[in-house]
Amino acid sequence: MEKTPYNPSKKATGRVKNPLPAPVDCRYCQxxxxxxxxxxxxxxEYGEWPWLYVCESSLCRAYIGMHPFTAIPLGTLANQELRNARKECKPAFNHIWQSGLMTRTEAYQWLAKKLSIPAGECHFGWFDVDLCHRAKLICEGVAA
Ligand SMILES: [Zn+2]
Structure with a gap:
């Protein structure tokens, strides 16, 4: 049977660490x-898993993708402003581990410590706008 969020892959679902619950109400407009x-x-349609959670209000346009072959959201629901912040701030972080300064896992652990948040919550998809910008400043500091 074809996989959908209504019929997700058990294997893929089991591989996702710290799964966030599916959003029920929009965090912006309820x-x-x-x-x-x-x-x-x-x-x-884009990608191998073209599914989203999307706010039903056409004015809000908040959405978030899902981990491939699961119904697990990639992060918290994001409006345009938050999507931009995540997109703008993550490259500074990627630069740290891609330059070989640390492994990717080490870089997440290091950033979590700097942000005073649990390592399991240190994902750009989980960040709000403020946290995105704090993370960017921290990462730019060490990468400079
Ligand atoms: Zn909304």
Missing amino acids: SPVSIAKNSAIYGR
């Missing part, structure tokens, strides 16, 4: 959140 394909946002 509208219900539903499952949709990303073609609803982009006009065509």
Whole structure:
């Protein structure tokens, strides 16, 4: 049977560490959140797993993708501002481990410590705008 968020892969689901619960209400406007394909946002389907959680309010446009072949959200629901912040701030972090200064895992642990958050919660997809910018400043400091 074809895999969908309604019929996710048990194997893929089991591999996701610290799964976030599926969003029920939008954190911005409290509208219900539903499952949709990303073609609803982009006009065509992208990727091997084109599923999203999306706020039902057309004004809000908050959404978040899912881990491939699961119904587990990649992070918290994000509006345009938060999506931009995550996109803008993550490269400074990637630069740290891609330059070989630390492994990726070490870099997440190091950043978690600097941000005073548990390592299991140190994912850009989980960050709010403020945390994204704090993370960027920290990462730029060490990468400079
Ligand atoms: Zn909303």
